[in-house]
Amino acid sequence: MKNQKLLKIAGVLLLSAVMLLSASAVTANTKKMTTSYNLNTQAQGSQTMNRDVIWDNGAYMGSLLSSQLDTAYPFNSQVADDFQFGSGQTITEIIFWGGFWNGDPINPIDLNVIFYADDGSGNMPTGAGSNDPTSTALLVDFHAAVSGVDNGDGMYTYDIVLNTPFVAASGEKYWVACQWAGDYPPQWGWSDSDTQQLHTCMQGFPLLSVPYWTDPGYGDVAFQLLGGSPSDTTPPVTTCAITGTNPVTITLTATDDISGVDYTMYKIDAGSYATYTGPVQVTEPGDHVVYFYSV
Numbered sequence: 374m375k376n377q378k379l380l381k382i383a384g385v386l387l388l389s390a391v392m393l394l395s396a397s398a399v400t401a402n403t404k405k406m407t408t409s410y411n412l413n414t415q416a417q418g419s420q421t422m423n424r425d426v427i428w429d430n431g432a433y434m435g436s437l438l439s440s441q442l443d444t445a446y447p448f449n450s451q452v453a454d455d456f457q458f459g460s461g462q463t464i465t466e467i468i469f470w471g472g473f474w475n476g477d478p479i480n481p482i483d484l485n486v487i488f489y490a491d492d493g494s495g496n497m498p499t500g501a502g503s504n505d506p507t508s509t510a511l512l513v514d515f516h517a518a519v520s521g522v523d524n525g526d527g528m529y530t531y532d533i534v535l536n537t538p539f540v541a542a543s544g545e546k547y548w549v550a551c552q553w554a555g556d557y558p559p560q561w562g563w564s565d566s567d568t569q570q571l572h573t574c575m576q577g578f579p580l581l582s583v584p585y586w587t588d589p590g591y592g593d594v595a596f597q598l599l600g601g602s603p604s605d606t607t608p609p610v611t612t613c614a615i616t617g618t619n620p621v622t623i624t625l626t627a628t629d630d631i632s633g634v635d636y637t638m639y640k641i642d643a644g645s646y647a648t649y650t651g652p653v654q655v656t657e658p659g660d661h662v663v664y665f666y667s668v
Contacts, residue, residue, distance in 0.1 A: 441562075485514070515536075609628060
């Protein structure tokens with residue numbers, strides 16, 4: 374009887390130990406999820422040569438900032454960084470660097486490239502304080518099965534040609550976010566940069582109590598934007614204003630919102646074309662025809 378009682382007690386203790394181990398395993402898995410991770414890699418130089426790089430946000434350093442859309446868990450984290458051009462540009466391609474932690478790396482992966490407007494403060498994108506700011510984005514460009522180039526140090530290079538080119542206006546500040554669309558584990562993050570341009574990158578991870586948008590304290594993230602000035606196939610608009618009677622003054626005004634106006638040419642009646650430099654006066658009585666165009 375004593376032996377049976379001891380066996381029952383031992384069985385209860387063993388069951389309790391199993392339960393404790395199971396509980397601790399679940400707790401440890403939950404605590405592993407983090408907003409960032411350091412791969413301890415060395416800064417790498419630009420990997421693009423003879424390309425139309427219109428914005429260079431520096432080389433990757435190896436600290437990964439969580440930017441992931443998990444529809445199963447679920448959670449949404451994003452990292453966004455800002456850029457600005459002195460003249461209008463069309464972005465056709467983006468190159469960036471990222472990696473994995475808390476699980477084995479995956480390749481290829483699905484990726485979102487998200488463009489936001491600035492919220493007007495110059496400090497963050499639109500959508501601050503929401504659980505998911507994507508609905509405020511100017512463009513969400515999804516890419517399935519993107520193969521990253523393994524750099525051998527835990528970091529992958531991703532080169533994406535946008536499905537929809539993004540047109541950036543002159544002088545306007547924008548933000549871009551690169552996000553893995555995949556389930557935890559593992560976690561994926563965008564690498565920090567060795568360069569600081571404009572404002573620091575901003576992050577949101579509401580599941581871990583990091584609201585959109587919060588400065589994660591890592592400076593910028595590493596990426597390059599490729600493209601160029603938007604193609605302009607529309608000629609300038611030239612208007613003609615005629616004032617006065619004797620003499621008559623002809624004033625030409627040309628405008629072009631994309632590439633600007635190089636020059637305006639005009640002629641009166643059967644004369645030769647001349648470059649327009651200012652208002653022209655006609656003193657000869659009678660009807661006249663004015664011809665003009667701008668380039």
